[in-house]
Amino acid sequence: MTRKMTSGTIIIITFALTIVMAIVAIGLGSVRIPIPEILQTIFGTTSEDVHNTIIFDIRMPRVLLAMIIGANIAISGALLQAVMGNPLADPGLTGVTSGAAVFVLVIMLAMPEYTNFIPIAAFIGGLLAALIVYSLAWKRNGISPITIILSGVAVNALAGGAMGYLSIMYSDRLPAAVQWMNGSLAAKGNNSLYMILPYAIVGWIASIFAIRKANIIRMGDQVASNLGEKVNRIRILLSLIAVFLAAISVATIGMIGFVGLIVPHMARFLVGSNYKYLLPMSMALGALVLLVADTGGRTLFAPMDIPAGILMAVIGGPYFLYLMRRRGF
Amino acid sequence: MFTVDSISVRYDQKTTIQDFSFSVEKGEVLSIIGPNGSGKSTLLKAISGFTPYYKGTVMLEGTNIKSMKSKQIAQKMCMLSQKNQAPNDMSVKDLVSYGRFPHKRWFEKLNDEDMEIIDWALSKTYLTEYQDRPVSSLSGGESQRAWIAMALAQSPKILLLDEPTTYLDISHQHEVLELVRELNSEMDMTVLMVLHDLNQASQYSDRIVVVQSGEKAMQGTPKEVMTQEMIRSVYCMDCEIQYVQTERKPRIHLLKKVK
Numbered sequence: 001m002t003r004k005m006t007s008g009t010i011i012i013i014t015f016a017l018t019i020v021m022a023i024v025a026i027g028l029g030s031v032r033i034p035i036p037e038i039l040q041t042i043f044g045t046t047s048e049d050v051h052n053t054i055i056f057d058i059r060m061p062r063v064l065l066a067m068i069i070g071a072n073i074a075i076s077g078a079l080l081q082a083v084m085g086n087p088l089a090d091p092g093l094t095g096v097t098s099g100a101a102v103f104v105l106v107i108m109l110a111m112p113e114y115t116n117f118i119p120i121a122a123f124i125g126g127l128l129a130a131l132i133v134y135s136l137a138w139k140r141n142g143i144s145p146i147t148i149i150l151s152g153v154a155v156n157a158l159a160g161g162a163m164g165y166l167s168i169m170y171s172d173r174l175p176a177a178v179q180w181m182n183g184s185l186a187a188k189g190n191n192s193l194y195m196i197l198p199y200a201i202v203g204w205i206a207s208i209f210a211i212r213k214a215n216i217i218r219m220g221d222q223v224a225s226n227l228g229e230k231v232n233r234i235r236i237l238l239s240l241i242a243v244f245l246a247a248i249s250v251a252t253i254g255m256i257g258f259v260g261l262i263v264p265h266m267a268r269f270l271v272g273s274n275y276k277y278l279l280p281m282s283m284a285l286g287a288l289v290l291l292v293a294d295t296g297g298r299t300l301f302a303p304m305d306i307p308a309g310i311l312m313a314v315i316g317g318p319y320f321l322y323l324m325r326r327r328g329f
Numbered sequence: 330m331f332t333v334d335s336i337s338v339r340y341d342q343k344t345t346i347q348d349f350s351f352s353v354e355k356g357e358v359l360s361i362i363g364p365n366g367s368g369k370s371t372l373l374k375a376i377s378g379f380t381p382y383y384k385g386t387v388m389l390e391g392t393n394i395k396s397m398k399s400k401q402i403a404q405k406m407c408m409l410s411q412k413n414q415a416p417n418d419m420s421v422k423d424l425v426s427y428g429r430f431p432h433k434r435w436f437e438k439l440n441d442e443d444m445e446i447i448d449w450a451l452s453k454t455y456l457t458e459y460q461d462r463p464v465s466s467l468s469g470g471e472s473q474r475a476w477i478a479m480a481l482a483q484s485p486k487i488l489l490l491d492e493p494t495t496y497l498d499i500s501h502q503h504e505v506l507e508l509v510r511e512l513n514s515e516m517d518m519t520v521l522m523v524l525h526d527l528n529q530a531s532q533y534s535d536r537i538v539v540v541q542s543g544e545k546a547m548q549g550t551p552k553e554v555m556t557q558e559m560i561r562s563v564y565c566m567d568c569e570i571q572y573v574q575t576e577r578k579p580r581i582h583l584l585k586k587v588k
Contacts, residue, residue: 216430222410225379227483228403228431273416274423 007271007281014284021288022067025295026059030302061193062185066294066308067287068193068200069185069252070259072245074286075207077260078267078279079242082214083235084137086148087268088323090260091126091246094148095155097257099129100243100250101181102162108177109170119199122251126243129155134239183256183309185294196252203245207279210238214275256290256309258316263289265323330355330519331487336385338368338375338543345371346382346543353487358513358520360530363540364564369523370411372540373491376521377408390486403431407485411492413476415464421475422460425450428482450481454508470501477508488512490522494529502526506533527581531555539563555579561587 027033033051041055073091080089080096091097103125107114136151163181167174179186213234216224221231246260267281290308293315297306331353338346345368353359363369374380376387378394387394389405407428415424428450429443439447451457454474459467464475473493480488490509494502510533512518524530530537531551539547539554541563547554560568560581567584 212435216427218416219427220414222379222408223413223427225399226377226403226408227427228398228400230399272418274419 007274007277010270011277011281011284014281014288018067018284018288018291021291021295022063025063025066025291026055028295028299029054029059057189061190062188062294063291065188065193065196065253066185066291068196069249069256070263070286070288070290071283072200072203072249072286073256073259073290074263074267074282075204075279076242076245076249078264078275078282079207079210079214079238079245080260081264082218082275083238083242084148085218085220087265088261089148090258090264091242092255092257092260093152093156094133095129095152095159096126096133096243096246097250097255098156098159098163099132100126100247101255102159102166103128104251104254105163105166105177105181108180109166109173112173119195119248119251122247123244126247126250127240129159130239130243132158179307180254182307183254183312184305184307185253186298186305186307188253192252196248199248200245203241203248204283206241207245210241211275211279214238214279218273218275254307254309256312258312258320259286259290261323262316262319330390331521332386332388333376334386334388336372336375336382336387338371338380338382340371340380344543346375348385349540349543349545350385351538351545351548353519353521355519356513356517357535358509358522358533359536359538360534361521361523361538361540362525362527362530363546367540368543369540370491371543373408373489373521373523377406377489378402379408400431403483405486406489407480407483407487408489409476409480409491409493411495413472415472415475417463417465419464420461421456421464421467421478422447422451424464424475425456425460425478425482428479428484431483446484447482450478453481453512454478468501469497470504473497473501473505474508477505481512485518487519487521490520492523492525495525502529509533527555527560527583531578531581532576551578555581 023035023038026038027035031054033054037051038055041051077090080091080094081087083089100122103121104118107118107121132155133148133151136154137147167177213229216227216229217231217234217238224231224234249256263286264278264282267278267285271277271281290312293311294308297308297311300306333349333351335348335350336346337344337348349372361369361372371380375382378399389397389402394402425447426439426443429439429446432443433439448457451460454477456471456474456478459471464472467475493505493509497505506529509520509522513520534551536548536550537554538545539559546563547559555570557568557570560566560583565587567587569582569584571580571582573580
């Protein structure tokens with residue numbers, strides 16, 4: 001019972017912390033806005049609107065985007081880890097992210113007139129990558145950590161090659177895509193926010209419905225099947241949700257690695273492996289981590305705006321190595 | 330209760346189980362024995378529905394399993410494999426409560442009746458005191474008992490066990506098999522299990538089915554099955570069969586490999 005209480009409390013605290021961080025982040029930047037003024041502007045209790053544009057058109061959309069996308073990728077990673085029965089599964093390492101990115105890049109560079117289809121293209125690309133990883137890594141007894149990493153390497157190499165080819169073929173149009181490729185939230189405004197929000201809400205609702213199934217499938221195929229579950233159907237369903245959440249994130253701000261790996265891992269450490277707690281915790285923590293990464297990226301080296309994806313890679317790489325070492329892979 | 334009619338299983342293009350038939354009566358303990366690679370585990374997995382079979386039928390209480398919903402099957406039949414691993418931080422009670430899942434709809438919560446069944450399963454397996462401990466902290470025997478408790482919470486009519494004693498030391502092996510016998514005699518639970526140890530099979534079974542190269546070599550009571558001829562032809566071992574006054578079941582002493 002006490003365990004339940006603390007897990008719930010930890011999740012609430014993390015959500016609260018994320019909101020506080022969001023307000024702080026809105027205040028940070030070339031023009032500093034004190035927190036009371038932010039709150040007054042947001043809740044409309046002031047008649048002065050000096051900061052209206054900065055808050056509503058620039059900082060708030062970016063802060064919200066970072067939170068939404070952080071949550072998306074973290075949930076995606078948590079679900080993939082359940083499906084693959086493997087703590088190293090994450091949309092980046094498995095190639096889902098880069099698969100989605102290739103398809104986005106094709107549209108951005110080769111067919112810019114179809115920009116509206118970017119989210120769908122990302123979803124298809126992500127699915128394709130997931131399919132390749134499954135068919136490569138699947139052994140009769142499930143997926144082993146090593147084969148998943150190797151298949152991920154193969155898919156990532158393939159995607160890297162495709163992206164390299166595209167950047168050479170369309171080098172004249174490349175500058176527009178570079179920011180996106182590095183996973184940057186710079187200059188993202190309300191348009192991006194409105195684009196991703198409906199998709200994200202659909203994905204979140206779907207993942208709430210997935211909690212129970214994720215809990216069963218993490219027990220292993222044999223046990224799940226013995227409990228009367230159709231293992232393959234669950235696996236496909238959960239993978240679809242995971243790929244969807246990762247793909248819409250890639251479509252919006254490009255490739256951000258390691259959030260899907262690190263966040264569920266930290267969440268598991270804090271609230272345990274029961275998805276009833278792990279999923280909301282990953283969501284809150286994912287939002288917080290990417291928000292901190294993005295805010296750090298745009299303020300620490302101001303006026304330079306370091307893409308959040310780069311910051312995550314710098315922090316995430318060593319953490320991944322630490323994980324591998326500790327788990328003895 | 331349970332009838333297997335000429336099922337055949339293919340694994341990597343190779344037929345590993347060929348036209349296998351047998352039946353299990355209500356309330357009996359039936360063991361499947363056979364050498365390594367004879368297909369006994371595959372047979373059990375096929376019966377439980379985990380491995381597909383391409384031919385034959387499995388009838389559970391008169392209904393073909395293939396025409397039943399997987400949840401319906403799970404309410405009546407429970408299979409426990411050789412080695413199971415629970416997530417590191419899962420408590421014994423949480424594990425056992427998973428046994429109630431087949432009886433619940435998608436978003437249904439566990440009610441008082443479920444909790445009673447879970448508590449009963451815990452006490453039946455002598456794990457009440459351990460219920461809040463993580464399964465990963467238990468010894469091999471205790472953890473196997475926890476998995477059996479989960480199977481009990483599933484309240485099946487027939488329990489399938491795949492070498493339930495393989496990874497245990499002898500005293501824990503004994504403990505698990507005694508528990509199986511107790512469940513069988515007190516609750517009339519039908520048990521179908523794969524065993525390696527001939528003496529355990531002899532001691533704990535009402536009937537035994539012998540598998541050799543994917544086919545049924547023999548079936549009958551321990552007394553009928555455990556003969557020098559059977560052990561020579563199936564296991565290529567010479568042996569002595571002994572009957573102890575106080576027991577009706579034969580004891581097998583293996584002597585040497587047949588040249």
